[in-house]
Amino acid sequence: MLVFLYARSLALWQSRSHGRCLPPGPKGLPLLGNVLDLRKGRQWLTFNKLRETYGPILYFEAFRQPIVVLGSPDAVLEYLDRRSANTSDRLRTPSISLAGHEWSFALMPYGPGWRCQRRIFWQYFHPGTIDKYRPMQLAAMRTFLERVARNPDRLDEYIQYTFTAAILKMAYGIDVKDEKDEMLTYIDTGLQGSRELVVGGFMVDFFPVLRHMPSFFPGCGFQRLFAKWSEDNKLLRDMPFRRYKDAVNRNKTPACILTDIVSTAEDDVKESPGDLETIANDVMSTIYIAGSDTTSSVLKTFCLAMSLYPDVQQKAHAELDSVVGRDRLPDFYDRGSLTYLDALIKESLRWMNVTPLGLAHSTTEDDEFGGYFIPAGSVVMGNIWACMHDPEIYEDPHVFRPERFIQYGKLNSDVRDPYEFVFGYGRRICPGRYFGDAALFINIAAMLHVFDITPPVDDNGKEIKIEPRMLDCVVSRPKDSRCRIEPRGPWAETLIHTADREPAM
Numbered sequence: 001m002l003v004f005l006y007a008r009s010l011a012l013w014q015s016r017s018h019g020r021c022l023p024p025g026p027k028g029l030p031l032l033g034n035v036l037d038l039r040k041g042r043q044w045l046t047f048n049k050l051r052e053t054y055g056p057i058l059y060f061e062a063f064r065q066p067i068v069v070l071g072s073p074d075a076v077l078e079y080l081d082r083r084s085a086n087t088s089d090r091l092r093t094p095s096i097s098l099a100g101h102e103w104s105f106a107l108m109p110y111g112p113g114w115r116c117q118r119r120i121f122w123q124y125f126h127p128g129t130i131d132k133y134r135p136m137q138l139a140a141m142r143t144f145l146e147r148v149a150r151n152p153d154r155l156d157e158y159i160q161y162t163f164t165a166a167i168l169k170m171a172y173g174i175d176v177k178d179e180k181d182e183m184l185t186y187i188d189t190g191l192q193g194s195r196e197l198v199v200g201g202f203m204v205d206f207f208p209v210l211r212h213m214p215s216f217f218p219g220c221g222f223q224r225l226f227a228k229w230s231e232d233n234k235l236l237r238d239m240p241f242r243r244y245k246d247a248v249n250r251n252k253t254p255a256c257i258l259t260d261i262v263s264t265a266e267d268d269v270k271e272s273p274g275d276l277e278t279i280a281n282d283v284m285s286t287i288y289i290a291g292s293d294t295t296s297s298v299l300k301t302f303c304l305a306m307s308l309y310p311d312v313q314q315k316a317h318a319e320l321d322s323v324v325g326r327d328r329l330p331d332f333y334d335r336g337s338l339t340y341l342d343a344l345i346k347e348s349l350r351w352m353n354v355t356p357l358g359l360a361h362s363t364t365e366d367d368e369f370g371g372y373f374i375p376a377g378s379v380v381m382g383n384i385w386a387c388m389h390d391p392e393i394y395e396d397p398h399v400f401r402p403e404r405f406i407q408y409g410k411l412n413s414d415v416r417d418p419y420e421f422v423f424g425y426g427r428r429i430c431p432g433r434y435f436g437d438a439a440l441f442i443n444i445a446a447m448l449h450v451f452d453i454t455p456p457v458d459d460n461g462k463e464i465k466i467e468p469r470m471l472d473c474v475v476s477r478p479k480d481s482r483c484r485i486e487p488r489g490p491w492a493e494t495l496i497h498t499a500d501r502e503p504a505m
Contacts, residue, residue, distance in 0.1 A: 016366055020373040023059035023068060026050060033061035035206070041472045044356040044385035047071060051386065057370050063206035066378040073390065073416055076382040077425065079369050080361055084426025089362040091379050093205040098222075100230035103237065103282045106290060106359065110427070120283050122431045124257050130434050133170060134332055137439055140166035141446050142329070147179075148451070149496045152485035154179075159299050160188065163439065164292040171284040172244045173254020183239060190236025191293050192229075236289070241281045258284050287432065295436050297354040297477035302444055304468060305348060305400045306453035307483035312402060313453060315340055317488070320449045326491045330445035332438065338445065339411060343402035345440055349388075350418040351400050352468060354476050356385035358424060384421050450492040456482040 028034040038060060040046050047069045050058055056072035070076045080087050089110040092102075101107055105117035123129075144162040148155055157179050164187055165176040176183055202222055204210040215223035247254055261280040306313045319340045324330050335342065360381045367374040374380075389397035393416050394404060405415050423433040430436070447453070456464045466483075470476045487493045 016375070017373040018368075020368060020371065022066075023057040023370070023372040023374075024054040025059035026054075028061055031063070033063060033065075034067075035062045038062055038067070042356075042470065044383050047357075047381075047383050048386040048389070051383075057372060059372075065206060066375050068374060068378050068380045069383055070380065071383045071386045073387040073393065073421070075370065076384075076387055077420065080380065080382050080425040080428075082426075083367075083369075084428070086363055086365055086367055087361045087380055088427040089364050091360065091362040091377070093202075094208045094211045095202045095205050095226070098204065098211060098226040098230065100233040100237075104286050104289065105282065106286055109362075110364070117279065117283050117286070118431060120261060120280070121286065124260070125432045125435050127434050130438055133435060134438070136166060136170055137442055138331070140169075141442050144443065145329075145446055145450060145496045148447075148485055149487060149493065155303065155483070155485055156300065156481065159296045159303075160184075160292065162443070163296045163299075164188075164288060166439070167288040167291050168240060169256070171257050171287050172240045173247065173256035173259065174240060174243055183243065186232075186235045186239045187288065187292070190232045191289065192232070237281065237285045240284070240288075241277075257287075290430065291432055291436060291439075293475050294354050295439050297475060298348055298440055299443060300477050300481040301352045301354065302344075302348045303447075303453055303483050304466065304478045304481040305351060306448070307455045307466065308468065309400045310454070312344065312400060313448065315402075316344055316448045320445065324449060326495075329495055330442065330449050332442060334445070335441055339406060339409060340402060341441075341445055341448070342411060343405040345444055346405050346418050347400055347402040348440075348444070349422045350394070351388075352470055352476075352478060353384050353388050353418070353422050355422065355474065356383070356470065356476055357381050357474070358384050358421075359428070359474070361425075361428060382421070382425065387416075387421050388418060450487055450496055452484075452486050452488050454484045454486070456484055 026034060026037055029036070037046065047058060048071060051071040056070060056075045058069040058071060060067040060069070070079060090107055092107075092109055096102055096107055105114050105121070108114040108117070140162050144158055147158045147161075151158075161176070161179040161184060164184055168174040168176055168183065174183065204222060210217075210220055210222075213220045213223075215221060215227075241258075244254065244256075244258055253259055258280055261283065262277055319338060320330065323334055323337045330338075358381065360379045363374055363376055363378045363380060366376045388394070391397055405412055405417075407414075419433075419437075423430040423436075455466065458464055464482065466480050469479045471479050487496060
């Protein structure tokens with residue numbers, strides 16, 4: 001009987017795979033598969049090392065769950081971008097629902113619910129809409145500069161505050177008074193759990209029955225962790241909406257995206273289950289979860305790079321002085337003349353990219369790629385870090401060098417653009433990428449224009465050497481981005497303190 005069942009299983013597999021083999025990868029253990037390989041810290045480095053042995057298409061199994069990791073730019077773009085009809089799904093794991101993230105369309109399976117929310121999101125963030133957010137972005141930038149100049153030791157706090165406060169104003173019409181506002185505490189605490197949801201990180205994702213076991217059951221201590229994350233995530237999602245509803249109930253409905261959605265988007269959501277306001281709030285919550293965390297992480301990477309590469313900073317200063325001058329702050333219309341600054345932003349996205357493995361995709365049907373069989377339901381990850389550190393594309397990839405993107409004084413279109421990778425791929429590409437790019441440009445341009453960013457020093461005035469190292473989480477950031485911030489001169493101080501009182505154009 002066992003022989004018959006084995007033969008039948010083998011015949012079915014041959015029929016599905018058409019005789020094609022699975023991609024190569026390290027041999028796994030019985031039952032466990034490659035779980036131990038997948039639980040190593042900073043997976044992108046492990047995957048990149050394995051690429052040297054097995055090639056750019058790697059295969060793993062974790063308790064029979066197939067996992068494919070793509071390690072070259074060509075493989076990532078071909079499969080996840082150009083063939084996204086079959087690679088746009090998300091694996092809905094128990095950890096997502098246990099952590100209270102099932103409402104986020106970034107993690108939703110590909111289907112009607114996802115399409116509905118993404119359509120609403122895109123309506124407010126496509127390229128034709130971005131200009132209307134510029135006054136808000138300029139005002140946030142000016143406030144940011146003034147706060148940093150007043151207390152540079154709190155740079156990290158102000159970076160997070162600036163982007164989160166700007167998005168809350170735009171999405172909910174909420175004015176966050178300062179960095180001590182309880183709203184920011186709810187959001188920052190909620191984001192902590194979001195960063196920990198990694199593929200292969202939780203045993204319950206491979207043994208779903210464990211979600212029904214008490215926390216004192218051996219191996220189920222994760223229940224307490226998920227309970228905390230779920231509560232934090234609920235507050236992150238509910239508190240801005242409550243403040244918005246309070247304003248509405250006082251007949252002070254704010255002008256914001258949420259108001260626009262509730263008043264005009266009925267046709268977009270009428271086919272979807274759930275209350276209109278709930279769906280709108282889900283979309284708004286996704287805006288600041290995805291937007292504030294990633295953008296602030298890139299800005300911290302930029303600050304670290306400037307402290308470590310003073311020659312790069314000097315070149316950016318010279319370009320800004322030439323194009324902008326010293327009697328005003330940079331504006332969006334300056335971008336076309338700031339080639340080196342644009343290259344610097346690209347290099348910030350490449351050097352320590354904040355989503356080194358992106359968000360994992362999933363295949364909906366059996367497939368073939370690179371001559372290999374890819375089973376339906378496979379988790380597919382693009383190793384963005386490996387793509388951005390491929391020495392065949394980027395010479396000395398660990399060095400921060402904006403010049404790699406410039407030729408004859410212009411951006412070199414022949415060099416692989418990090419924008420092709422860092423915002424995702426295909427139908428799952430980040431719909432807020434144009435807004436995020438504009439926020440990065442105006443804040444990086446302004447910081448460079450008025451500040452010198454140098455390495456930190458200890459109590460004795462001795463320079464502290466910072467090692468550029470990324471944290472091990474989905475949305476990564478430098479482990480240590482400490483630096484010194486000082487105005488470039490009296491003219492810069494004047495710009496900083498007068499600009500904060502100027503109306504945005």
